[in-house]
Amino acid sequence: MSNVQQETFEIIAKQAKIDIATITPESTLKELGVASLDAIEVIFDLEEHFDVQLPNEDADFDNGTVGQLVAAVERQIATKKADS
Numbered sequence: 001m002s003n004v005q006q007e008t009f010e011i012i013a014k015q016a017k018i019d020i021a022t023i024t025p026e027s028t029l030k031e032l033g034v035a036s037l038d039a040i041e042v043i044f045d046l047e048e049h050f051d052v053q054l055p056n057e058d059a060d061f062d063n064g065t066v067g068q069l070v071a072a073v074e075r076q077i078a079t080k081k082a083d084s
Helices: 003-016 037-049 066-083
Strands: none
Touching: 003 037, 003 066, 037 066
16 A cells, blocks of 8 residues: 555545545545545645645546545646656
8 A cells, every 4th residue: 555545545534534444445435424525625635735736527526436536646746746
């Protein structure tokens, strides 16, 4: 498990008040019981924690998986490193 994945899982678990062990890359935020307002908070927390901006199309709360969210964060980190 990458650091980005681990830290993303921790942020989701904290925000959703769930056990981190219940989160898998295949989980959706909706399946985890993360309400849409909480999902927005998850996105804000991820952006702040990793110092990135996630495009809106990367935040599919109903159908997008946690793994896709992790991949989106990793893409933004890679883009940021390439730009600096």
